[in-house]
Amino acid sequence: MDYVAISENQVTPLDAIEPGVLGLRIVFVNVFAVTHPDGSWTLIDAALPFSDGMIRRWAEKHFTASPNAIVLTHGHFDHVSAAGVLAEHWEVPIYAHPMEFPYLTGEWEYPAPNVGAGGGLMTLLSPVYPRGPVDLGGRLRPLAAGMSFAEMPGWQILHIPGHTPGHVSFFRPAGRGFRPNLHSTKQVSRLMIACACYSPIVRLMDWC
Numbered sequence: 001m002d003y004v005a006i007s008e009n010q011v012t013p014l015d016a017i018e019p020g021v022l023g024l025r026i027v028f029v030n031v032f033a034v035t036h037p038d039g040s041w042t043l044i045d046a047a048l049p050f051s052d053g054m055i056r057r058w059a060e061k062h063f064t065a066s067p068n069a070i071v072l073t074h075g076h077f078d079h080v081s082a083a084g085v086l087a088e089h090w091e092v093p094i095y096a097h098p099m100e101f102p103y104l105t106g107e108w109e110y111p112a113p114n115v116g117a118g119g120g121l122m123t124l125l126s127p128v129y130p131r132g133p134v135d136l137g138g139r140l141r142p143l144a145a146g147m148s149f150a151e152m153p154g155w156q157i158l159h160i161p162g163h164t165p166g167h168v169s170f171f172r173p174a175g176r177g178f179r180p181n182l183h184s185t186k187q188v189s190r191l192m193i194a195c196a197c198y199s200p201i202v203r204l205m206d207w208c
């Protein structure tokens, strides 16, 4: 794929989403950093081709250490394209739902998009986007829905197929789960990180 430059004015920090959650919007997609009580953090999604430098600079502003993992909501190119380069640089695993694995190991490509469905800029432009194959190699690890995930303590993995077969979202119940420093804890609201394409953060204040 030919190099495509992304200008800095197409990059928007989303620094105060919720306690323990930062974001970065790159053109039309978002990545998130989820921080944990022990000071570690996890990168959710890995954006567009050639965005690895932007994600690294943003991460280095906020954290002194590498993330404990890169976790993918799904395997579309606008969520995975910097994952391989970043994982090699940070020497961390990449987690995704097993049903996304064929799209992330170079076996399958996603079907061609239906330009008549859904509407919006992404749908209209989707025929020109690369669909794969993507191969994340030996760094790929299976993400088990419904089970506790050691790299994201306090979060639940929800398998929500539809957008893709192995699409996942992340749910954090309310509680005193986030510790901004070693001396205090902070009450946090229920929070969902859904597909980072649209309405990426869903606050579930009235949901039970």
Ligand SMILES: [Zn+2]
Pocket (backbone or CB within 6 Å): 074, 076, 163, 197
């Ligand atoms: Zn997608």
